[in-house]
Amino acid sequence: MERDTIAVILAAGEGTRMKSEVPKILHKLCGLPIINYSLDNTAKLSWIKETLVILGYKAEEIKSVLPSSLKVVIQREQLGTGHALMQIKKDLEGFKGNILVLCADAPLLTLETLENLYQCHKRNNAAATILTAILDNPKGYGRMVRDKEGYLKKIIEELDATSLEREITEVNTSIYCFNWPELLPVLDSLELNQKKGEYYLTDCVEKLIEKGLMVTSFQTKDPYEALGINNRLHLSEAESKLRRKILENLMLQGITILDLNSTFIDQEVKIEQDTIIYPYTIILGNTFIKNRCLIGPSSCVINSQVETDSNIFASFIVNSHIERETTIGPYNYFKDNQQLK
Numbered sequence: 001m002e003r004d005t006i007a008v009i010l011a012a013g014e015g016t017r018m019k020s021e022v023p024k025i026l027h028k029l030c031g032l033p034i035i036n037y038s039l040d041n042t043a044k045l046s047w048i049k050e051t052l053v054i055l056g057y058k059a060e061e062i063k064s065v066l067p068s069s070l071k072v073v074i075q076r077e078q079l080g081t082g083h084a085l086m087q088i089k090k091d092l093e094g095f096k097g098n099i100l101v102l103c104a105d106a107p108l109l110t111l112e113t114l115e116n117l118y119q120c121h122k123r124n125n126a127a128a129t130i131l132t133a134i135l136d137n138p139k140g141y142g143r144m145v146r147d148k149e150g151y152l153k154k155i156i157e158e159l160d161a162t163s164l165e166r167e168i169t170e171v172n173t174s175i176y177c178f179n180w181p182e183l184l185p186v187l188d189s190l191e192l193n194q195k196k197g198e199y200y201l202t203d204c205v206e207k208l209i210e211k212g213l214m215v216t217s218f219q220t221k222d223p224y225e226a227l228g229i230n231n232r233l234h235l236s237e238a239e240s241k242l243r244r245k246i247l248e249n250l251m252l253q254g255i256t257i258l259d260l261n262s263t264f265i266d267q268e269v270k271i272e273q274d275t276i277i278y279p280y281t282i283i284l285g286n287t288f289i290k291n292r293c294l295i296g297p298s299s300c301v302i303n304s305q306v307e308t309d310s311n312i313f314a315s316f317i318v319n320s321h322i323e324r325e326t327t328i329g330p331y332n333y334f335k336d337n338q339q340l341k
Contacts, residue, residue, distance in 0.1 A: 003046070003048060003049040004047060004049065004098060005047050005049060005097055005098040005118070006048070006049055006050050006052060006092065006095065006097065006099050007042040007048050007050070007051040007099070007100045008054065008088060008099050008100065008102070009035070009038050009039070009042070009052070009053045009102045009103075009104050010054055010081060010084050010101065010102065010103050010174075011053050011054060011055055011056075011104035012054050012055055012056030012075040012084055013078060013105075014056075014057040014078065015057070015105070015230070017230045017231040018231060018232065019231075019232070023057060023058045023061060023062050024229065024230075025062065025104045025105055026061070026062060026065065029229075029235065029238055029239055030239060030242050030266050031266030031284055031285060032266075032267050033065065034104065034105055034107050034229060034235075035053075035066075035105075036107075037107035037108075037109075038104050038109075039051065039070075041102070041114060042100070042102070045100075045111065045115070045118075048100065049097070050071065051070060052071050052072075052088055053070055053072050053073070053104070054072075054073045054074075054075050054084045054088065055072055055074055055075070056075040056076065056078045059074055071091065073088050075087050079192075079197070079198050079199055080193070080196070080198025080199040080200055081101075081174070081198075081200065081202075082187065082190045082198070082199030082201040082203065082204065083199040084201075085101070085183075085187055085201060086190075086199070089184070089187075092180060095181075096181055097179075097180060098121065098177055098178060098179055098180060099177070099178050099180050099183070100114070100118070100175075100176070100177055101174075101175065101176040101177075102175055103174050103175065103228060105228050105230070106173070106174070106175070106225075106226070106227065107229070107238060107242070108222075108224055108225050108227055108238055108242065109225050110222075113131070113218075113221075113225055114175075116218055117129060117131050117177055117218045120216060120218040121216070124214055124216045126177070126179065126213075126214040126215060126216045127178070127182040127183070127214055127215060128176060128177070128179070128204070128208050128213075128216075129176065129177040129178075129215075129217060130144070130152075130155070130172060130173075130175075130215075130217045130218075131173045131175035131176070131217070131219075132144055132172060132217045132220070133173055133220050133223045133225065133226035134169050134170055134171075134219065134223060135169055135223050136169070138168065138170075138171045139158070140158060141171035141172060141173075141226075142156060142157045142158065142171060142174075142202055143156050143158070143166065143168040143172070144168065144171065144172060144217065145168065146170075152209065152215055152216075153209065154202075155172045155202040155205050157193075157196075159195055160195065171226065172202065173220070173225070174201075174228070176201075178204075182208065182213055183204060186204045186208055186211070187204055189207065190203055190204065227241075242267070243264060246266075246267060246269075248260075250265065250271055253273065254272075254273035255271050255272075255273065255275050255276075256274075256275070256276040257277045258277065258278055258279055259279040262279040262280045262281075263277055263280075263281050264281075264284075265282075265283045266283065266284045268287075269283050269284070269285070269286075269287045269288075270289070271288075271289045272289065272290045273291055273292075274291055274292045275289055275290075275292060275293040275294070275295065276293075276295070277295050277296055278295065278297040278299075279296060279297045279298075280296060280297050280298045280299075281295055281299050281300070281301075282300045282302075283300075283301045283302075284301070284302045285302050286303050287301050287303060287304050287305070287306075288304075288305045288306070289301070289305075289306045290305075290307050290308040290310075291308045291309070292308055292309050293306055293309065293310050293311065293312070294310075294311040294312070295312050296313070296314075297313075297314065299312050299313065299314060299316070299329070300316045301317045302318045302319070303318065303319050304317045304318065304321065304322065305320075305321050305322065307321075307325075307326070308324050308325075309324060309325045310323070310324065310325060310326045311326075311327040311328070312327075312328045312329055313327070313328070313329035314329050314330035314331055315328050315330065315332040315333065315334070316332070316333045316334070317334045318334065318336070319337075320336065320337045321337060322334075
C-alpha cells in the first residue's frame with residue numbers, strides 16, 4: 001500500500017485538569033505513557049509515511065522520552081487545534097497527500113478503526129473525513145450537526161452550541177483524515193474564536209463544506225474509543241478498559257486467568273502458554289513469564305523473567321531472574337536476584 005499519509009499527533013495541551021506536575025500524556029496507562037498508544041498505532045499503519053508530534057507545554061520534558069527519530073514541531077502558544085496545524089505548514093511544504101490527525105490523549109483507538117477511517121476517506125476521495133461516535137452523555141464534545149437528509153453541515157463546539165444542538169448525541173472525536181492541499185487554504189483563512197480565544201480546527205470542516213468539497217464521516221462501533229483522558233477519572237476508566245482487553249487477549253493465547261477483577265497485567269508483559277494466574281496478582285513492566293508457571297495468589301512480579309515450570313506463591317519479585325523449576329514463597333521478597341528479609 002502506498003504511504004501517502006502523514007500522521008500528526010496533537011500533544012501541546014497543558015492538561016490542567018489532571019492536577020499534576022507531570023505532563024498529561026506522560027502519565028502511565030497500563031505501564032506505558034499515554035502518548036505511546038498513538039505512536040504505536042501510527043507505527044503499525046502501512047499507509048503512514050511519517051509521524052509528526054506537536055508539542056507545547058513542557059515540550060522538552062516530553063521530547064526527552066520520545067524516540068529520537070520522531071519529528072517534533074513546537075506550538076509555542078496554545079491557541080487551539082487549528083493553530084496547532086498551522087505550525088506544520090513549513091514541514092509539509094509541497095506535500096500532496098493526506099494527513100491523519102490524532103490526539104495524544106486518546107489511547108483507546110484501535111488499528112481497525114483507523115484503517116476504516118482511512119479507507120472511508122480514500123473511497124470517497126474526500127477533503128475531510130471525521131471519526132464520530134454516539135455517546136449517551138455527549139457533554140464536553142463537539143456535536144455533529146446534520147441536515148434533514150443526514151449530510152453534515154458543521155461541527156459545533158459545546159461552548160457555542162444552542163440548547164437544541166447540545167441534545168445531539170453524535171460527537172466529534174477530534175480524529176480526522178484531511179487532504180492536505182485542500183485543507184491548507186481554509187486553514188490559512190481561520191479566524192480566532194472570540195469566546196475561547198482559539199482557532200478551531202472544526203471551523204475548517206464547515207469551510208470545506210461551503211466550498212462544495214467532499215466531507216464525510218465514519219462512526220466508531222465502540223464509543224469508548226472516543227474517550228479522551230482529561231482527568232484522573234478518565235485515566236482510571238481507560239485503565240479499566242485497556243486492562244480488560246489485555247487479560248482477554250492473554251486468555252485467547254492460552255493463559256489461564258482465574259479472576260479478571262483482581263488481576264492487573266501491564267501492556268508490555270509477555271506470558272507463554274499454560275501458565276496459570278491466580279487472583280490478587282499484579283504483573284508489571286518488562287516482565288516475561290514462560291510456559292507452565294503458577295503465579296499467585298497474592299503475588300507481584302515487576303520487570304522480571306520467570307523461567308518454565310516455576311511457581312511464585314504470595315511473593316514479591318522485582319528486577320529478578322527466576323530459574324527453571326523454581327518455587328518461591330509463600331511470603332518471600334526477591335529484588336535484584338536476592339532474597340530480602
